[in-house]
Amino acid sequence: MRPESFEFLQKYLNNPSPTGFEKEGQKLWLDYIKPYIDEYFVDTYGTVVGVINPKAKYKVVIEAHADEISYFVNYITKEGYLYLRRNGGSDPLVAPSKRVNIHTSKGIVKAVFGWPAIHVRKVEQDKAPTIETVFLDCGASSADEVAEMGIHVGSVVTFEDEFTVLNERFYVGRALDNRVGGFMIAEVARMLKENGKTLPFGLYIVNAVQEEIGLRGAEMIAHRINPDVAIITDVTHDSQSPMYDKKTAGDISCGKGPVITYGPAVQNNLRPHHQNCGGHGNSLPARCCHPRYGYRYRCVCLLWLRRGFGLDFAAAEVYAHHSGNGTQGRRGKRDQAHLRVAAAD
Numbered sequence: 041m042r043p044e045s046f047e048f049l050q051k052y053l054n055n056p057s058p059t060g061f062e063k064e065g066q067k068l069w070l071d072y073i074k075p076y077i078d079e080y081f082v083d084t085y086g087t088v089v090g091v092i093n094p095k096a097k098y099k100v101v102i103e104a105h106a107d108e109i110s111y112f113v114n115y116i117t118k119e120g121y122l123y124l125r126r127n128g129g130s131d132p133l134v135a136p137s138k139r140v141n142i143h144t145s146k147g148i149v150k151a152v153f154g155w156p157a158i159h160v161r162k163v164e165q166d167k168a169p170t171i172e173t174v175f176l177d178c179g180a181s182s183a184d185e186v187a188e189m190g191i192h193v194g195s196v197v198t199f200e201d202e203f204t205v206l207n208e209r210f211y212v213g214r215a216l217d218n219r220v221g222g223f224m225i226a227e228v229a230r231m232l233k234e235n236g237k238t239l240p241f242g243l244y245i246v247n248a249v250q251e252e253i254g255l256r257g258a259e260m261i262a263h264r265i266n267p268d269v270a271i272i273t274d275v276t277h278d279s280q281s282p283m284y285d286k287k288t289a290g291d292i293s294c295g296k297g298p299v300i301t302y303g304p305a306v307q308n309n310l311r312p313h314h315q316n317c318g319g320h321g322n323s324l325p326a327r328c329c330h331p332r333y334g335y336r337y338r339c340v341c342l343l344w345l346r347r348g349f350g351l352d353f354a355a356a357e358v359y360a361h362h363s364g365n366g367t368q369g370r371r372g373k374r375d376q377a378h379l380r381v382a383a384a385d
Contacts, residue, residue: 045223045227045230048068048072048223048226049203049211049220049223050203051068052065052068052069052072052219052222052223053202053203053213053214053215053216053219053220054202054203054213054214055068056108056110056141056143056198056215057106057107057108057215057219058107058108058109058110058127058128058143058196058198059107059108059109059110059127059128059249059250059251059252059253060107060127060196060249060250060253061110061143061196062086062106062107062249062250063086065106065219066082066086066088066106066247066249069088069106069222069226069247070082070088070090072226073090073226073229073230073245074090075230075233076090076092076226076229076230076232076233076234077090077091077092077229077245078091078092078093078094079091079094083257083260083261083264084260085249085250085256085257085260086106086249086257087106087246087247087248087249087257087258087260087261088106088246088247089244089245089246089247089261089265090229090244090245091242091243091244091245092229092232092239092242092243092245093238093239093241093242093243094242095242096239096240096241096242097242098240098241098242098268099241099242099244099265099266099267099268099269100241100242100243100244100267100268100269100270100271101244101246101262101265101267101269101270101271102225102228102243102244102245102246102270102271102273103221103225103246103247103248103258103270103271103272103273104218104219104221104222104224104225104246104247104248104272104273104274105218105221105222105247105248105249105250105251105252105257105258105274106218106219106222106247106248106249106257107128107249107250107251107252107257108128108198108214108215108217108219108252109126109127109128109129109130109217109252110127110128110130110196110197110198111124111125111126111127111130111140111196111197111198112124112125112126112127112193112194112195112196112197113142113176113191113192113193113194113195113197114193115193116183116186116187116191116192116193117183118182118183119181119182119183120177120178120180120181120182120183120185120186121154121175121176121177122142122151122175122176122177122178122186122191123172123175123176124171124174124175124176124197125171126171127196127252127253128252128253129252132169132170132171132173132174133168133169135153135169135174136153136154136155136169136174137152137153137155138152138153138199138200138201139151139152139153139199139200140152140153140176140197140198140199140200141197141198141199141200142176142178142191142195142196142197143195143196143197143198144189144190144191144192144195145190146189146190147190149178149189149190149191150178150179150200151176151177151178151179151197152176152177153174153175153176153177154174154175154176154177155169155174176197178191198214199214201213201214202214209295210294210295216275217274217275218251218273218274218275220275221273221274221275222247224273225245225246225247225273226245228245229243229245241268244265244267246258246261246265248261269307269310271310276292276299277289277292278292278293278294279291279292279293280292280293280294
């Protein structure tokens with residue numbers, strides 16, 4: 041990966057963009073792709089669309105989503121502890137002891153998820169943490185002190201975890217789902233421009249908001265663009281680690297290439313074109329899977345609105361999905377971007 045792309049990826053992953061509050065991340069993304077597109081527009085809720093060849097009648101969308109899971113402050117006790125509700129698919133099971141950032145008008149306030157120590161629990165009677173039992177400690181001793189810090193009901197909470205690399209082979213980050221998709225489609229715009237590709241269609245590079253609460257941003261922008269073809273980029277699950285069952289999750293591994301989805305919503309002429317991109321002189325590995333997970337099925341259906349048009353879905357493999365420390369092979373992002381360019385060719 042070129043240094044400029046790697047620098048953008050790190051900055052983009054580390055920037056918090058919780059569902060409904062994606063503005064700063066969208067600015068970073070747009071600033072990166074501006075040199076490679078002809079024009080852009082932003083809808084009312086913050087979905088950003090970069091356009092190449094905007095006057096073309098035939099419209100192709102490549103899409104990812106910009107938001108990440110988070111929490112809202114929901115209740116503040118008189119002792120100053122904070123109880124939460126989920127914003128997207130946040131998992132309370134991984135929360136205890138994690139550090140978080142609370143976003144306030146006064147800036148970031150640090151806090152930690154509390155949990156009774158093993159010494160004072162009856163371990164044999166332990167139950168899994170739930171959204172009703174996990175809580176935040178921000179160092180305050182009263183509700184009034186919490187208010188003085190700028191925290192209120194409705195304040196947004198994100199995990200503190202930032203980008204790192206494991207064994208020079210795997211990228212780890214808080215929001216790989218699905219900012220790696222946004223990175224990949226931005227790289228498609230760059231490679232098309234730098235390689236002097238002229239497209240016979242209009243390419244709409246969509247970085248949608250509010251996916252984690254039901255695909256809201258993509259649904260709104262689909263009605264506006266009304267495309268002929270849409271290719272969706274999201275993540276899927278690496279199934280090589282313990283506690284995965286390949287009979288149900290499929291045999292998917294980080295770093296071995298993009299995953300092409302089979303399913304009724306995937307257009308049968310479009311998918312083989314994606315799978316056969318190696319015939320364009322690109323030796324790109326690609327695997328196939330069936331969209332077992334409900335969110336992925338919704339993702340291939342999210343642009344299935346208004347009228348029938350071609351849909352395809354390709355995924356990047358992530359381990360420890362929705363944990364704050366998702367992990368992906370370094371090679372996966374590059375192969376995904378090359379797959380998109382080869383498909384455009």
